[in-house]
Amino acid sequence: MGRSYFVDEAVEEYLVGIQTAPGSCVTGLLAGQSSPQRDFVVLAVQTPHRESEGQPKASRGVSPLDDIDVEWVTEHAKQVSRMLPGGLCILGLFLVTPPELSKDAQNALKRLIFAMDKYITKGRLWELSEEDVTDQVTLHICSKTKKTVCKTFDVKDPKSSAKPADWKYQTGVSSSWPMLSCSVAVDVQIPMTGSSSDITDKCMKDGLRRWAKQIEAACCLINGRHALDDSELVSGQKKNPKTTHRQTLPARIFVSDEQAELDERSSALVQLCSGSVKVRGVVHCRAYIHNNKPKARHAAQAIKRDIINTVCSRVEMFLEDLLINEGSHKGLCSGQQALPRRVFAPVPVSGLSVCDYMFPDESTADVAERLKEMLDCKTPEEDIDTSLEGNQLFSNVCGSEITESPSDDSSKHVFSEVQTENPKNQKAPQYYAGVAITAAVALLATATSLLYFNE
């Protein structure tokens, strides 16, 4: 008995509408939510075209399948997974091929799916639970007949073979999914025991992981009720395909400073540090939960993971940006620096929110561009909600006093030197961190310590 995928009709439309050059393949991502009984697919995005720096790569292999840029597919998947709110994640991949390549498509998909899962889950600060579904779906589409073959792989089992799965289209799969939301105050003090960027990375990872464990263990109220044991999430609304009203359920999170390994000590833990980093501010979080008798604790898990992911993602992005622009020798400087803030935008038709992160000197135009490039989504700028997280009211000043008041003229000069280049400046090989594709390409080009949170 295989898994059942309930797929929104909008996804069907998208897949059918994909244009492929004759003889070539198109890859893409499938996103949605898995539950123990069934899976829901609400979004499909084809892999964007990679802008290469110089000559187009010569065809490597005999077949276009060999030309699939695995690195690029997985990088796209990682970027997209950062844009999905809680409860939604990458569920798998699709591959459109001409009829003659259909029989080799399965192998290609298998390679891709394992590589993608490995890349996306690296550096994640929370652990999978026993109830989490570890199957990923691969969908092969024949470009001529539009026939689909759907199979799943258990990506946590390297020996897993393809299992057949059901692929069913439905209208409004997510139209009645409740959305949990909350704003969370974050205040994490992380001691730094060295100054090189490797050590900074490790310290940040350890510090944030401790905080993530507190969030995972936290008590959670959803819509005023404890999210405990096996109780169902009572959203108070019967599933009705006619209603398009989506309920928003407020979540409240309560933490304790308990840390099992520390509590048995009889003395304080003292570390000699070369300094410390504090992550402080408020993050806005969202999570969706399907409405097929969901359990309250799964909803709680979804919002908690979103809280952890959003802090982790923006710190990662900040450090990646630093790496690209200043090289690994510089590392973090003293003072206060704004992390990119989270903005939300609706996906057309389903109305589900996706998110993006705006650096202080970016605008909604940049966000709209990224949404188009990464999610193949045309979102009008006025629909991008930037009000949920407040702008940090200070300039990124390095080496100065920690202050929240606007800086004076002299430090503005320092500010502009350290900041990234103006996007209109076409000087290569610097890439403006805001433009996702070029940044992503630059990331791939930077060989060492590319992967933040490297094991």
Next chain:
Amino acid sequence: TVCDFIFRLKGILEFACQLDNPNGVQSQSTISKSFQDLRSKVTSKNIVFTVCNSPVLIWPNTGFQSSVESLTEASACGDILQWIESDDGGSKKSSKKKDKKKSGPTVVNMKLLFEVTEPAGNTAPSLIRVSTQQHCVKMPLPLDCALSVTTDERLETVCTGLVEALNKQLADMEEVVLQYRKGSSFLVPQPFHFQLPEPAGLITVVYPAGVPDSQLQAVREDLHRKFELPCDRPYLRRANAFHFPDAAYKDGYLRNPHIHLNPPNIEDAKLYLVQGVYSYHHYMQDHVDDNGWGCAYRSLQTICSWFQQQGYVETAVPTHTQIQQALVDVGDKEPRFVGSRQWIGSIEVQAVLNQLLGVTSKIMFVSQGSELATKGRELANHFQTEGTPVMIGGGVLAHTILGVVWSENTGQIRFLILDPHYTGGEDLQTITDKGWCGWKGPEFWDQNAYYNLCLPQRPKSI
């Protein structure tokens, strides 16, 4: 006043501070500032009490709000019980009463948590980096506050009281941390609860972890003065800490099985019982098969457990081997005694108590079992002044006497006996039903055998 409830609030608060120079003059004020921040945290609107095994959450600093509509400021604290799921699963009202006697106040356990949602502002996060070399100190503070209250006390008052208790405990912890700090070495301040005679009642004292009781003598002397406690017996050693009625003993031994028995109803007689807490030691425990020869050893173990739990000694209850070795060490037995199955008597018990625990004992001799009935006064006095369990050995058997019911006028007497010959498991029902702990009349003793009694004396210390 009998208190019906004890509200116990536990939680961990992390103490953190950064010291530029741990030995410098600034460090004390930095530490105090961190404690001040923690005190602000517990008086802030973000703290929440969650009642264990229930869906109840209470925000004590927001004019009393709870997650359950029916619990309001006006609610009596007893109302909270209907929301708590008892541990034996099933009925909401705890019907698991110990058969014969009241089991003491009901404990309501609560946990301290902090809300991280509903923040005051919404400014997106920043990274703030400090590049000066510092000593980063982190220490989890094990907060533990307890309040004894009556049923009709308002829940709101209880919660306000707990917040005050948290504040006071943090202040006490600050004092202990500062007093015992050496440079960047900090000792964790640990709270202990003690049930003192009225009017003091249930109090909490913070002691530094790792500092043995022997080094805290001066602290205890101060407290004995403050609470007007007798100066010759311990009340405030860590071992004297209040044992909450709902907590199980980790070592698995039964404590004071005798409290589940009703004393015999003898006209004109008074009850004289062992004071404090002992553990029941008997045959076959600890994987030692001493059936048939170990009864005096077990009685001795019961006595040692009493001295340990009243706080007179920190040493663990000795094993058969350790008891035998002690007798060899004092020259009472040959080395081959160790590992043997030889009986011991009251004299040996006295010797071991002295050797291992530094405890002296009086020996009482009766030439015939029938004489024991005439020893009422001596035994009554013993339980009144010393209150320690008594080992009695005679002929081929040893027992422990835990108390007497004795009439000065009629001379009628009954003995509360704890029998070490029991070979079963720690089943309170069996032990009390079958008389392994039970009241016996004078006919219990072999009327013709002689008996020696070992009466341990309390050391005069706090």
